[in-house]
Amino acid sequence: MPMKKIDINITVGGPQGGGIDTSSNMISRAFAESGYNVFGVREYHSNIKGRHSYTHVRIKNERPRSLKYPVDFLVALDPDSIFEHLEDIGKGTKIIYDSSIEKAELSQARMIMRDT
Numbered sequence: 001m002p003m004k005k006i007d008i009n010i011t012v013g014g015p016q017g018g019g020i021d022t023s024s025n026m027i028s029r030a031f032a033e034s035g036y037n038v039f040g041v042r043e044y045h046s047n048i049k050g051r052h053s054y055t056h057v058r059i060k061n062e063r064p065r066s067l068k069y070p071v072d073f074l075v076a077l078d079p080d081s082i083f084e085h086l087e088d089i090g091k092g093t094k095i096i097y098d099s100s101i102e103k104a105e106l107s108q109a110r111m112i113m114r115d116t
Contacts, residue, residue: 009068013054014077024055031059039064052080
């Protein structure tokens with residue numbers, strides 16, 4: 001059976017040390033083992049554990065040669081990820097997050113506190 005034609009871009013964002021690598025590796029491996037081509041970039045900031053970091057992965061039938069924006073999925077492991085990646089999302093972007101962050105106050109976002 002032929003593979004379904006896909007071109008999916010996923011960003012996984014969260015606190016450094018909070019499961020970003022594990023999440024993106026699981027996603028990448030699942031698609032790669034299903035026969036798709038995967039290209040990913042891990043953003044390493046020179047920051048301490050707990051500050052924002054992210055991975056962007058593109059999955060295609062053909063070999064991906066670049067990343068694409070807006071992303072199709074944003075996996076937000078913390079509230080900061082939604083604010084940090086506002087420019088990366090579009091009208092059709094699906095945001096996957098823990099519903100407990102809906103109760104988070106804007107002032108709790110580390111990036112807001114850092115920039116004010």
